[in-house]
Amino acid sequence: MNEQIQLMIDWIEANLKNKFSLDELSNYMGYSPYYCSFKFHQVTGISIRRYILLRRLYLSTEDLANNKKIIDIAFDYGYSSQEAYSRAFKNVFGINPKELQVNKLPVQSVVKLTINKNGEWYKMNISKKIEVEKLHRDRSEFDKDVLHILNGQVMYEEFKNNRLMGDSDYAPFNEAMCVHATSEQIFAKEFITIRAAGHHEPVEGYIKKVIAPLANLFNKEYECIVLWFGEDMFCQMNLLTILSYLEQSGYEGKIFLNSFREDEFKVNQTELTLGHYYSVYKEVMINHTKPTNELIPVMYQAINIYLEMLHDDNEVVKYISNNNDLSTKELIKRLFELFPTVGYGDLQYIELINKVR
Structure with missing residues (x-):
């Protein structure tokens, strides 16, 4: 077939x-x-x-x-x-x-479908540093008074250990904001309590995993913050959360978004201006309604996917239901292949599969 x-x-x-x-x-x-x-x-x-x-x-x-x-x-x-x-x-x-x-704004990639690709094509190969090195050469000012926030621990360790952006500071955002409830005050006590409960983690464990690695964001002042987030829904909801926090905290420096596809590390760099991300965060992630402000296309697309995934009859759930005879391992492989713009990881898909079953 x-x-x-x-x-x-x-x-x-x-x-x-x-x-x-x-x-x-x-x-x-x-x-x-x-x-x-x-x-x-x-x-x-x-x-x-x-x-x-x-x-x-x-x-x-x-x-x-x-x-x-x-x-x-x-x-x-x-x-x-x-x-x-x-x-x-x-x-x-x-x-x-x-x-x-x-x-010249970033959009989500919609590439030709290829059924049953071999290998873990969907995982970003950060070892291919050509794009990063080019950005570093073109943006030498990114070496000083700059914080690079990376989407996840693996990406953070690769950037930090190899000093891919020179003498800058690096911090990971180890979250999955596209699942579970959240609170209006980002990174505050209520936020930590709600997010920890959603992930079935003790508060102390959540603080160690998510909050502590962001210490430089909370405690130091930067002239520039560079956000490295993929174009899928998973990454974009994390990005929206970080931008909303920067508005809440009154950050006044420059902000650059380096967006990329997970399966092909080609960076699209966009300078962002704060002003309405927190209101979008409340509309979308608290009230689960469509945003009233205009957004960069890649985030607009991700929000539509996020709101769709909140429905019990979304396309991913339908696919799992229609292919329930497959093993969990095979289902996850196919979901990675067929729904790259969702961006779920193994844990999110396993939780969803178990829920459907």
């Missing part, structure tokens, strides 16, 4: 700029339209039409980056008008195509 789905994906990719016809795909495959549609969703966890929409819009961001005319891009990808393309684009990325083109 996986070979058949890969054939469907290959056909779709070869025809992304043509008007999609499920009948043509079914004729190519030799199966009924219903069978093609049902099996594609069962194996990949996404509908054919949704996959095509996201792939077209993502590929169009590359054309925008190359300053191609928006109206030409719209027609290239089968939209009836520039307005129709812009509406679809804003619905996915939270801003219109022109804003993205002018400001």
Whole structure:
């Protein structure tokens, strides 16, 4: 079955700029339209039409980056008008195509699906330091009075032990803010108590794991803070929490976001301005509602995924339910492959699988 789905994906990719016809795909495959549609969703966890929409819009961001005319891009990808393309684009990325083109903002990658990839392709290989070294050369001011906050202990140890950004300070954020409850005052006593309970940890253990490693953030003043977070939902919810804390604490220095894909360490650097992240944090992570402020696309996309994952019938849960005959190990492998924009780790997926079962 996986070979058949890969054939469907290959056909779709070869025809992304043509008007999609499920009948043509079914004729190519030799199966009924219903069978093609049902099996594609069962194996990949996404509908054919949704996959095509996201792939077209993502590929169009590359054309925008190359300053191609928006109206030409719209027609290239089968939209009836520039307005129709812009509406679809804003619905996915939270801003219109022109804003993205002018400001060069990061978006989540939607790469071609490849079923049953071999190896742990989804894990970032930080040992490939080319991108980091280039940033270091280009930003020599990042050596002094700078704190680099890394998403997780593994990344922190790699950066710190190899001094990838020179004589800067380094700190890990060892959290998974996309799961469990939180509080309005970030890193305060209530926050620690609630988060520790959610992770089934004693408060002392949570402080040692999460709070103590951030000591420099709490106790030192920096001219610049650089945030290294992936573009998936897991990382972006952690990023939102850190930015919200910086607003709460009245931080006035420069902030740079270095966002990257987990499977390909190519950094997109964006300077951020504080002002509304805490209100977004309260709307999204406390009240579980959509944000009212405009955000960088990669965070807007992540928030939509986060809110979707709060539902008991989200796409990941449906996929687990439809493939409940698989072992936990095989399920986790497939979930990593099929839902890279979610960004869950083993622990989060195991907890979700056990809940579904």
